[in-house]
Amino acid sequence: MIKSLSNFVLISFLTCISFFIHTQLRIEVTQGIKDPIRIAVTPIAWNLESPASHYIHQIISSDLSSFGEFDAIGTSEMLSLPQSEEDIYYRDWSILKVDYLVVGSTAKLDQENLLEINYSIVDVVRRRAIHRARVVGKITDLEALAHNMSDRIYREINGISGIFSTRIAYINREGDSQGDYHLRFCDINGDNDQIVLTSKEPIMSPDWSHDGKKLAYVSFEEGTSRIYIQDLKTGEREALKLENGINSSPAWSTKDDSLIAVLSKAGNPDVYKYDFKQKRWIQLTSHYGIDTEPDWSPKGDKFLFTSNRSGSPQIYEMNISKNTIRRKTFIGDYNARARYTPDGKSFVFVHRVDGDFHIAIQNLKTSKIRILTDTDLDESPTISPNGNLVLYATKNGTKDVLSGITIDGATKFSLPTISGEVRDPSWSPLFK
Amino acid sequence: MNLYQEFLIIAGIICGLAGCASTSDEVVTSTKAASVQSSETSSLKSLTSNTSIYFDYDKSDLSVTASSQIRSLAKALKSNNSSKVSIEGHCDERGTREYNLALGERRANSVKELLVLNGVDSKRISTVSFGEEKPAVSGSNESAWSKNRRAVVKVY
Known part of the structure; x- marks a missing residue:
């Protein structure tokens, strides 16, 4: 009723x-761990005409580093921007002491408003992919799609699911x-x-x-x-x-x-x-x-x-x-x-x-x-x-x-x- | 019978106070209690304004001061049978919110019980707990906390 x-x-x-969209809360790490995992999420190749967000890699980088467990390096620090595993020049990443690298590309599907992202999580030291995935979602839900990718990347590296797609309810008094x-x-x-x-x-x-x-x-x-x-x-x-x-x-x-x-x-x-x-x-x-x-x-x-x-x-x-x-x-x-x-x-x-x-x-x-x-x-x-x-x-x-x-x-x-x-x-x- | 029960409650409170005098933050002097007790006019005045009754930390039993406040109130209420009473129970911010909601209810009930023991019809009294959600004073110190651990008696 x-x-x-x-x-x-x-x-x-x-x-x-x-x-x-109004941001009320923001996470600020006040005490981090000594040796966070270094990760580089390269810009996901955007093979679409849509002017929609080009920022999937930024959302993922921001998610992963939000609790201090990961240190996600910025695009400006990167020496190259590979879009697939074949493009990776490993010395570019070992020189930056990067532990893991995420590369990927998008493609529009025949169905209206749907796109797919193919991406790989690469172990830089071992020089091989630890996970390859294809995710499909609505172009209008890019943000949620990016959070899902963050959850998956977190799980592949840490062994437990990420929580970047979850939410927090709270009471606020003006x-x-x-x-x-x-x-x-x-x-x-x-x-x-x-x-x-x-x-x-x-x-x-x-x-x-x-x-x-x-x-x-x-x-x-x-x-x-x-x-x-x-x-x-x-x-x-x-x-x-x-x-x-x-x-x-x-x-x-x-x-x-x-x-x-x-x-x-x-x-x-x-x-x-x-x-x-x-x-x-x-x-x-x-x-x-x-x-x-x-x-x-x-x-x-x-x-x-x-x-x-x-x-x-x-x-x-x-x-x-x-x-x-x-x-x-x-x-x-x-x-x-x-x-x-x-x-x-x-x-x-x-x-x-x-x-x-x-x-x-x-x-x-x-x-x-x-x-x-x-x-x-x-x-x-x-x-x-x-x-x-x-x-x-x-x-x-x-x-x-x-x-x-x-x-x-x-x-x-x-x-x-x-x-x-x-x-x-x-x-x-x-x-x- | 009522008087006897009340005597037992107050005796219990005095024993309780003596037992935890070192931790009690509210200094109850006998003169203070007496002045409230003998003041008929103040109790009549309290019929038109809210009366706050204060409690010790994590406690819902009544101090000597509180008991005499409530007895005066009961006397005034009995001479004015048309008025109704609502009692709000409150807590300070320490401890958990949901536990404090329960504690606030205990405080309101303690006040209600003593009013009823002093002859006020329980049908005239309603109680509500707000836990720590509605502090009287803001601040994270003993001075603020002692003012927030209260039952507020509203007569209308």
């Missing part, structure tokens, strides 16, 4: 504004304390920033559906917290059944359209599962303490949640079919908002040490904790779908900002904004 629009809420129909709240999402590089919802009242806890087509979130537009689901293509929105007390922390399954959330209708906050057909909530946890911040395991058989049932907030895991609950954290007096890593072996969470709130990672089997951040008001961690990066909210002075770190702690980055506060990041799944 689509809720009628109140005066204070504006749902943006995304298709109408998709041409409006300027001062009277400003409007926006739910927005954008590409990883900050491009194609779109507003999903604008409200005078707070919006929080965005979470992506498994297919990346919908966002669940909490909005206070009716004066109290309520959970909504919104289709990002059509703008269509469903308000989930409102119960007395808080309606919070929606969490989609990573496998299907199952959703769990937190309600306090029984007198205290517990985890419930939503029955979309009957439009009702089914209780999963039951304790007089606070149970909140659930997160589904990648297999969908368990969920992590925060509970203060022991007296302080700690992380617990519930096995849904066995109806058992196990405490997972024992070190520290504030452990909260856990998010599973995509392999299901660890979780990242908010961990307080000496009064400071850091993001940490804990192995589920060994219980070993590693603290990832050194700032002191860190919260809302979210993990990239390849498991390699953690994005979180923190403070820069009095301003809410987003920061990130690779899961090995080697690279740190920040996402400065043009204006206002940003918080509550949520990383999309890989789009298929």
Whole structure:
């Protein structure tokens, strides 16, 4: 059911504004690794008359170097510009200490608006291609095509998928304390920033559906917290059944359209599962303490949640079919908002040490904790779908900002904004 | 019975305060509590303006000051049966947003419970939590945090 629009809420129909590209966030690497992989992406030979973007190689270079793992050299540094493997003169690249080289060319297909790109990823030291591919896409979708190529190149070299085609949802508040709240999402590089919802009242806890087509979130537009689901293509929105007390922390399954959330209708906050057909909530946890911040395991058989049932907030895991609950954290007096890593072996969470709130990672089997951040008001961690990066909210002075770190702690980055506060990041799944 | 229950709650709070006096940032003096308690006029005034009740970090139990504020409010509310009460629970920015939403609700409920124990009809009272989403004061320091850990009682 689509809720009628109140005066204070504006749902943006995304298709109408998709041409409006406004960059809100930009990644800036603040601490890089010592020896990034040197890569050269040569200009893709453009055998088309279309004046459309000639910048595929620039998008790919920018993607690969955005988290500091790659050092992509610029065209002006290149000594030659090969367009196929046959054209490569290897000394031009070994002299520049380039590890990998990407060469390719485009061709227009008979079908209207379709083009193909043939490209090779070449290992300069071994002097041979490690991957050859042909991708087909719309001329109007060159940007997406380039991000897909970046994902593939990343995977061929690093062994795990790149995340340059994924998106980040976040909450943004304009300027001062009277400003409007926006739910927005954008590409990883900050491009194609779109507003999903604008409200005078707070919006929080965005979470992506498994297919990346919908966002669940909490909005206070009716004066109290309520959970909504919104289709990002059509703008269509469903308000989930409102119960007395808080309606919070929606969490989609990573496998299907199952959703769990937190309600306090029984007198205290517990985890419930939503029955979309009957439009009702089914209780999963039951304790007089606070149970909140659930997160589904990648297999969908368990969920992590925060509970203060022991007296302080700690992380617990519930096995849904066995109806058992196990405490997972024992070190520290504030452990909260856990998010599973995509392999299901660890979780990242908010961990307080000496009064400071850091993001940490804990192995589920060994219980070993590693603290990832050194700032002191860190919260809302979210993990990239390849498991390699953690994005979180923190403070820069009095301003809410987003920061990130690779899961090995080697690279740190920040996402400065043009204006206002940003918080509550949520990383999309890989789009298929 | 009501008075007895209230006595137990307050006794519990005093024990709690004594137990964590070293970490408590809100200094509660007996004179401060007494002055609020005896001031009938201030409670009547509070019927037309918002009353803020402050809490310790990660706590939802009521201090002695808070309890006497609420008792005065209850007295005034009982003498004005037509008014309704909404209680907003809030938190400081520390800790996670969703946990704080739950904590804010606990704070609002603590205030509601004591109003009800003091004879205010629970049907007149509504509660809502905003967690850390609506701070009263901006700033990442104890002075700002102590003002943001609050329940705001609105009478209308």
